[in-house]
Amino acid sequence: MDQQVKELIEKEINNNKICLFMKGTPDAPQCGFSMAVANILKILNVEFKGINVLEDQNLREGIKKFSEWPTIPQLYINREFIGGCDIVKEMYENGELKEVLKKIL
């Protein structure tokens, strides 16, 4: 994968404890799955950086390779790939996500 894209992704996940690669922005999501994850983070009242992959085609494809994950959104917490919409939803419902966030905040 493109070195420049890799560096951009690494910079984002190193500089932001909670990083959401998504379609659209947290306030104007462009896809229901991205909206669902952004809303969960809002409900949990945590600050996060939303990165709009629709603004950069290289980033949109690059993040899939970087995480070895074929879909968007993708959530990173403390540089660790947490998962996509299904996993985040499940972790929210069973309380795991709250525990993970508690540890880093």
Place this chain on the structure above:
Amino acid sequence: MAMNIKEIETLIKKAFPDATIDIQDLAGDGNHYSATIISSQFSGKSKIEQHKMVYNSLKGKMGNELHALAIKTKEKNGSTS
């Protein structure tokens, strides 16, 4: 470009012969599905690994022919972790 339930099920079944698979067409448009897969192959694997195994079984169709597939994985005879 779309896939039907049978095609998705066939691919998943090939990778998880022991699995119980339930696929729903969420919007009735042949584009948005959910799949619940219960297999012993998931035991001892993290949620991310489990979902990756399912994506792999779809052989690159996820994100291309297959636009949206919500995945729920469960271990057979195990907890739903």
